[in-house]
Amino acid sequence: MAGICTFGFFKFQEMNHPYLGINPQKLTTIVTDKELANHRSELERMYGFQGKDLSEKDMSKVSLEVISNIAFDNAIKWPKEDNLPKGFDPSSYISKGKDPGLNLSKIHHMGITGKGVAVAVIDKL
Structure with missing residues (x-):
């Protein structure tokens, strides 16, 4: 049974399934902090924008x-640099995240x- 569940999970990821993370199709063209605050379900928080196509979005109004x-x-397919928050470089955040x-x-x-x-670790009560 676990193999079927695992397979299904990876199929969701491969299909860029909207139930994993924030679905870009549900976002307006110009994305704001306030709008992103509405996307706080457990799966949206856990997977965020992973694997999503945001290339058509203007995220310049989102704070760092x-x-x-x-x-x-x-x-992730990010928008052009002028449609990203000022000072946001996705590759630098990825690099920082890899540092233990x-x-x-x-x-x-x-x-x-x-x-x-x-x-x-041996603990005695």
Whole structure:
């Protein structure tokens, strides 16, 4: 049964299914913070704009604060740069999202990855 559910989920993603994330067809041509605030269902919050085609939208009225808190990925078709919020560069946000923080990237570049390390937590009530 789990295999069928998993297959169905990936089929939804491949089809750019509107139930996963914010459906661009339900957005007006000029998108605003107020309009995006209305799209707060669990699936809309979880998947945001991932895999969506926003190329025909004008998102220049959306604040950096709002757009940076919406999930997105490399598969999005973004509007032209002049139709994006001023100062918003999707590729820089994707790069920041890949950084695990705590300077771990520097340690990983040195070859220290934690591979082969086992950790156990023993707690006594």
